[in-house]
Amino acid sequence: MALLEVDAVTKRFGGLVAVNSVSFKVDTGDILGIIGPNGAGKTTLFALISGFLPIDSGEVRFEGQRINGVPPHHLVRRGLVRSFQIVQTFADMSTLDVVATAALVRRPLREAIDFAAHTLKRVGLGGKELLTPASLSLQDKKLLEVAKCVATEPRFILLDEVMAGLTMAETEAPIAAIRDLHAQGATIVMVEHVMPVIMRLATKMVVINFGEKIAEGTPAEIIEDQRVKDAYFGEHLDA
């Protein structure tokens, strides 16, 4: 049984079909990369899987059980968590507070604080525990987004463009954090535009264009796929 099954999932916003009958499976241990041009429906798909948006039709199953309509905080307890593409910051909270709050999903307060400090070190934010998220660099904000997810001790994690806007050198810290998470047993689905990064991390890929899945396969198969090249006009795939 696949860990996650997305079965003919559709989402409309008025007349726009943002996600159009998309199906794919994720097995335990996969790092699935999802790519597609801007507005393709990737973030909407994540919101549907993680319970942040209602599904119009189709079904999402996690560990064999239908999860349509299950709210995000229940899914987090079951081990399914998402990151946010737009990094959220919280006034008057330190990075430690933010990550400790996430850790409360599975741990009592004192333990949650210790685990949050440990998690911040693990993702490369050691020493920045008392800074406010708003004062962090873009790279560190992205790492904080990863740390918030990691602190919930997920089995399954959806990462939405945690490397967008970073230089290649700056992607090394999040790449290490993702590898670490995977080594700890998490199954990962990541949306990323940065092809060299996806090529290094992904074991499988799914390509979305105008709300539809247009290709899936290994990273090597995907960069050779003509439909994918057409969808991107070649620009992202030359790197």
Ligand SMILES: Nc1ncnc2c1ncn2[C@@H]1O[C@H](COP(=O)(O)OP(=O)(O)OP(=O)(O)O)[C@@H](O)[C@H]1O
């Ligand atoms: N809440 C919403 N209400 C109306 N339309 C929406 C909403 N959210 C997304 N859309 C539209 O749905 C389509 C898919 O958007 P989505 O954010 O899922 O794309 P994406 O693939 O994540 O793009 P990007 O690569 O730019 O992050 C877009 O046309 C977008 O404008």
Ligand SMILES: [Mg+2]
């Ligand atoms: Mg998006």
